[in-house]
Amino acid sequence: MARIIVVGSGVAGLAAAARMATGANDVTLIERNGSPGGSLIWATPDTLTLPAVLRDLFVKTGGRKASAAGKLEEVVDLRPIDPVRTYRFPDGSSLDLPNAARGASKDAFDAAFGHGAGDAWLRVVDHGNRAWSAVRPTLVEVPDAGRRDLWRLFSSSAARRALAPRRTLRQIGEAAGVRDPRMMRVLDEYAQAAGAAPETAPSVIAIRPYIEQTFGAWRIVGGLPELATALYERCLKRGVSFRFDTEVTSIAAGSVTLADGERLSADVIVAAVDAHVLARLTGTVKGSKAAPADYSPSILSIRLESRNATETTPATETTERAYETVLFGEGDEQPTIRLRVAPERPNEWIAYADVALSMTSQDAEELKSAIAKRLGIAAESLTVREVFTPGDRERLTSTPGGSLHGPAISSLNSAILRSPTVQPIKGLLHVGPSARPGPGIAFAALSAWNAAEVLKPTRV
Known part of the structure; x- marks a missing residue:
């Protein structure tokens, strides 16, 4: 034994x-x-x-x-998310990203960013497909794989093109035809969600949107x-x-x-x-x-309570919000805010923002105000109920700086x-x-x- x-x-x-x-x-x-x-x-x-x-x-x-409850769906309530998320831009425009629907995704990008944007996005996803097909059987699912296996993979010209080691995710987007800066911010969001800076994120991160749009997005x-x-x-x-x-x-x-x-x-x-x-x-x-430069950022997480819809806002303000909303700020000085609202708890909002370790619970009020401003609602309609700081995450996990992705x-x-x-x-x-x-x-x-x-x- x-x-x-x-x-x-x-x-x-x-x-x-x-x-x-x-x-x-x-x-x-x-x-x-x-x-x-x-x-x-x-x-x-x-x-x-x-x-x-x-x-x-x-x-x-x-x-x-x-009777042993062997399946995942027998122990948790797993449901697909559609749309996967809503992206809201500072100019008031938005993109609803469909779940695991190639044709619908093409149409959504065309509608948000103009004709041709959908094809450009699918080319990025296809690059992710090629990269995943290259690394999955040789590096991802091989426990003792190492640099030698990577170099062996590079002996194939097709694998070199798929992994594009000297190209960034942004360069892959540009080569695919991404022209609208708003669309590039969507691509950047995938980089940040993986723990990479958009400016240096390697092209292989295109695997992330490919996996999401091919196998679907789910929630428990x-x-x-x-x-x-x-x-x-x-x-x-x-x-x-x-x-x-x-x-x-x-x-x-x-x-x-x-x-x-x-x-x-x-x-x-x-x-x-x-x-x-x-x-x-x-x-x-x-x-x-x-x-600090060696690790991806941490996040400031806050739990908000939205005042009952009948008190201040139309019912749609709290009952029809997408499960996940990405609120882009103006330029680099304003952080991207990610907002999650479960349909079974429409008045409970969870918000996240990439922050430094020095951020504290006092910054939660500023984050709340930023959310209200970007959504066009009164800040008084939101109440901070709980805060989880980078310091809290560091104490819980011991990860330096409370980094979310290592x-x-x-x-x-x-x-x-x-x-x-x-x-x-x-x-x-x-x-x-x-x-x-x-x-x-x-x-x-x-x-x-x-x-x-x-x-x-x-x-x-």
Whole structure:
């Protein structure tokens, strides 16, 4: 029987524990906080793509009996989102992005940005298709893939064109025919949502809109805390042992050491933590901070209550808002604001903005005012009910600066050759947003699949 210790209970940690807990493995998950879920327990952007990854996770970890609730849809209420999101621009124009509908997307871009814009957008999506087809079987779903495999991939001229290592996402857009600055801001938003600066985002990020528009965008009713609960309960059914309020202070080959000095032995250790945290735990780096330029920004998240529609505004103001709205500001000096409104809770709004670590709860009122101004409603109709700052996220996850996506993506290597699943330390595996294949719920779950594949000989 293999003794496995998983450190961290975010999506990747829970998914890895559930996959590895079999009759041949004894799995213990250690979490420094008092409950599972990591940053999922608060308002994290929660639009899901590649639902097949989560579906596979729950099917493969479910019981053989029909009553064992093996399917994803049996443990959470998963629904498609349409439109995927609404983009609102400073000039008053907007774009409603359809869900997984190529023809409808073409028509939507043409209507928003003029004839030809739809074809240009589809060319960007097609570039993402080629890039995904190149990296998925050779780098994404190969646990021990590395630079050598990337260079081997470059021996194909078709793969080199698909990955375009010297081109940025903006350059791909320009080559595809993106001319309207508003349309380029939509492309930039995909870069920022992946943890990349629009000016340097590599062309491979075109994979993101391709995946979203090909496999669809989904949401879980109740938000990501519902997914965290479902994963936790699946782990319990698989026999995973949990140790909460327990902090790991160091990791070595075959053991972890806890804050109270206790040393636990293991055949395999799965680190579901940030890459910089992992380096600190293994002694690769000293200290607890990373250079700000090395990491993607954090976000300021606020929970707002919208006054009852009958009191101040027409009913459509609160009951017909898109699930996700992106509010672009004027120029670079005003941040982009992302607003989420679930149809079953139309008076509860969750807002996010990329910010620095120094932002505090006092900045929530300014963010609220900016939202009201961009939507053309009275600021008094919104009340701040809860705030989650970058500092809160850093304390919860230990990720430097409270970064949402981990190490910044600024090149092809930093996008697809993140921290490898198989680490140099014997028996140590790495999963999560800063590991391969990258940030996002689906990719974090996919990293857990990669880790489980490494242990395939020990599974039953």
